[in-house]
Amino acid sequence: MLKLPIYLDNNATTPMDPRVLEAMTPYFLEHFGNAASRNHPFGWQAEEAVDYAREQVAKLIGADPKEIIFTSGATEGDNLAIKGIYEMYASKGNHIITATTEHKAVLDTCKHIEKTGGEVTYLQVKPDGLIDLKELEAAIRPTTILIAIMYANNEIGTIQPIREISAIAKKHGVLLFSDAVQAVGKIPVDVNKDGIDLMAFTAHKMYGPKGVGALYVRRKNPRVKVTAQMDGGGHERGMRSGTLNVPGIVGFGKACELCMQDMEEDTQRISKLRNKLETELMKLEEAYINGSTEHRLPHVTNISFKHVEGEGLLMGFNKNIALSSGSACTSASLEPSYVLKALGLGDDLAHSSLRFGLGRFTNEEQIDYTIKAISETVLKLRDMSPLWEMYKEGIDLSKIEWAAH
Amino acid sequence: MAYSEKVIDHYQNPKNVGTLDKGSKNVGTGLVGAPECGDVMRLQIEVDDATGMITDAKFKTFGCGSAIASSSLATEWLKGKSIDQALAVDNMDFVEELNLPPVKIHCSVLAEDAIKAAINDYRVKNGMDAIKFEDSVVH
Numbered sequence: 001m002l003k004l005p006i007y008l009d010n011n012a013t014t015p016m017d018p019r020v021l022e023a024m025t026p027y028f029l030e031h032f033g034n035a036a037s038r039n040h041p042f043g044w045q046a047e048e049a050v051d052y053a054r055e056q057v058a059k060l061i062g063a064d065p066k067e068i069i070f071t072s073g074a075t076e077g078d079n080l081a082i083k084g085i086y087e088m089y090a091s092k093g094n095h096i097i098t099a100t101t102e103h104k105a106v107l108d109t110c111k112h113i114e115k116t117g118g119e120v121t122y123l124q125v126k127p128d129g130l131i132d133l134k135e136l137e138a139a140i141r142p143t144t145i146l147i148a149i150m151y152a153n154n155e156i157g158t159i160q161p162i163r164e165i166s167a168i169a170k171k172h173g174v175l176l177f178s179d180a181v182q183a184v185g186k187i188p189v190d191v192n193k194d195g196i197d198l199m200a201f202t203a204h205k206m207y208g209p210k211g212v213g214a215l216y217v218r219r220k221n222p223r224v225k226v227t228a229q230m231d232g233g234g235h236e237r238g239m240r241s242g243t244l245n246v247p248g249i250v251g252f253g254k255a256c257e258l259c260m261q262d263m264e265e266d267t268q269r270i271s272k273l274r275n276k277l278e279t280e281l282m283k284l285e286e287a288y289i290n291g292s293t294e295h296r297l298p299h300v301t302n303i304s305f306k307h308v309e310g311e312g313l314l315m316g317f318n319k320n321i322a323l324s325s326g327s328a329c330t331s332a333s334l335e336p337s338y339v340l341k342a343l344g345l346g347d348d349l350a351h352s353s354l355r356f357g358l359g360r361f362t363n364e365e366q367i368d369y370t371i372k373a374i375s376e377t378v379l380k381l382r383d384m385s386p387l388w389e390m391y392k393e394g395i396d397l398s399k400i401e402w403a404a405h
Numbered sequence: 406m407a408y409s410e411k412v413i414d415h416y417q418n419p420k421n422v423g424t425l426d427k428g429s430k431n432v433g434t435g436l437v438g439a440p441e442c443g444d445v446m447r448l449q450i451e452v453d454d455a456t457g458m459i460t461d462a463k464f465k466t467f468g469c470g471s472a473i474a475s476s477s478l479a480t481e482w483l484k485g486k487s488i489d490q491a492l493a494v495d496n497m498d499f500v501e502e503l504n505l506p507p508v509k510i511h512c513s514v515l516a517e518d519a520i521k522a523a524i525n526d527y528r529v530k531n532g533m534d535a536i537k538f539e540d541s542v543v544h
Contacts (some may be wrong), residue, residue: 309443311469315408315416327443327469338445347441384422384449384473386465387440402439 004078004320006366010205010359011154012324016251017207017360019227022256024209025320027247031243035244036235043105045351046246053253054309057214059160060256061180061199062190069215069236070249070297074181077200077215078105081177084226085146085198086113093143097174099123099160100342102150106179110148119143127344128292129158133168151189152178155326155339156291157300159183166195175224176347181205185259186297187267191216197224207360208255215240225326236385242246262360264338270358271298273367278303278357280371284378290340290353299358302326303341304349305378312352316377321370326353348387408470409504415474420481423463425449433527435519439496444468444512446476450491450517452484452527459483459491464519471509475499475516483520490525492536 006017035050037043054065071077077361087287098110100122121139123131147169152159162178169176177198179320183189185206189197202213202401217239218224233240237386277302281287286306310327326337327350336350352373382388390397406417425432431442431451443468451461462480466473478499483491499505499513525535
C-alpha cells in the first residue's frame, strides 16, 4: 500500500534510519554521562562511545579520528572553518575565494568576513553549475589563504571537480575547505585522495539525527588549525568547546557506518529511480533539467517546467508529495533561487523549478505516483497559464513589455 | 505556509478559466504582472453595449495558488456587475475574502490591476479615454 505523503525532499533533511535510533537510545538513559568526566564509569562509557563514533565518522571520509571535530551541524562547521582559518592565518593573508552557488552558511560567513576587513572573491559558475578552474587559479593572490568550494550543490546536485580544485590549491599553497553536506554518505569522499584540508558535513542529511555534525581538520601535510569561535572548556582539541552531544554523536557514527556499508547498493537503486522520474517528467513539453547531468549526485534532479509557476505547481500535490521549489513565492523576498540564477537561468525558469531529493527510503511506487501527480498538475496549470497559451500561439514572450511589478 | 480553504477551493476548482475573443469590441483584456516576478494574470470581460453590464469574464493565470484564487474570484465577482461597480472592487476585498497572508497581498493587488486594465482596454476599444489610476502602492 502506498503511504502518503511521500517524502522527496532529502536534500533538506533525511529521515533517521531506525538502526541509528536504536544505537542512540541507550545514550539518552543509562549511559547519560558527560564524555569529559574523567573520574567515573559514566564518563568513561560516554567517552568510549564518542571515540568509537569518531572512528566511524573518520572512516567514511578516509580521515584519522583525531581530525574529526564534532559540531552542532554544518552551519557551525562552515562558520568555524572559514572564520577560524581567517583568524588563524591572518598574518599570511586575508583573501578567500568561494563561488556564488555556495550554501548561505558559507556565503553569509564570507560576507561577515568582508565586513571585518577581509577580501572575498565570488566565482561565477558555468551554465552547468561547475566552476571554471582557470578562473579559480586566476583569482588566487599572494594574500589568498582559503578556497571554499562545496563538494556538491544542495539545489541541483552538481558535483564540483574537487580533485582539480585541490591540485590548484596545493600548487599555490592555499588551503581548501569544502562544504560536503550533500556528498558525504552519498558518494565516495576521501579527504586524502580528494586533497581536502577542511570539510564540513552533518548527520541529518545522511539518515542520522539533527543537531550534530563534524568539521574535518587536516593534521598532516599540512597541519591545519582553526581559531575557536566559542570560548569554553577546550573540548575537541581546543577548537570547539561545549559538552559533547553523546547520543547525537553515537547516532552520527552509526549513520556513517551504514552509509559506508550501503552506499553502493543505495546509489544503484536510488539513481535508477531518479533516472526513471527524470525520464518520465522530461516527456512533458518545455521541461528543462537544471545543472550538469554528468557531474551530479545520484539522488538529485532539478527540473523547470516552463510557463508554470513553481509554488502553484507544488500546491497541486504538496499534501501528498514533499518537494521544494526554486520559486520565491514562499519567501518574503520574492527573489527566485540564487543558485538557479547563477546558472544563467531567467527568472521565469527559476520560478518554474522543482527540486527532487530521493533517499534510502524512496521506492518505485512512490516515484510512479509522483510522475503521475506532477505530470497531471503541470498539464492542468498550463491550461490555466496565459504564458503557455501565448507560447502555443507562437508569441515571443521576451518581446512583450510586461508591466513593472 | 498553509493556504486558506477558499484559496485551495479556487485552486482545485477554478471558476471561468478560459479565453474570450480579444479582437471583439465587446471584450476588454487586462494582462498584468511579469514572468520574472512569478505571476502573470490575464483577465477578460465581455460587456453588453446596451446595458454596460459585464456578461462574461474569463481568466488565465501563471502564478502561485493565491494568484490563481484571486483571479478566479475576480471573474466570479465581475459577472453581472456594471463597469462602475467593477471599478469599485478593491484589492483588500480579495485579501478579506480569501484570507491572504501579508506575503500574498501582491496577488490581490494584481487582481485589482487586472480588472482595471481590462476595463480600460474595453473603454479604449469603444472610443472612451482610459481612466488614470494611481500607481499601486505595493508594486
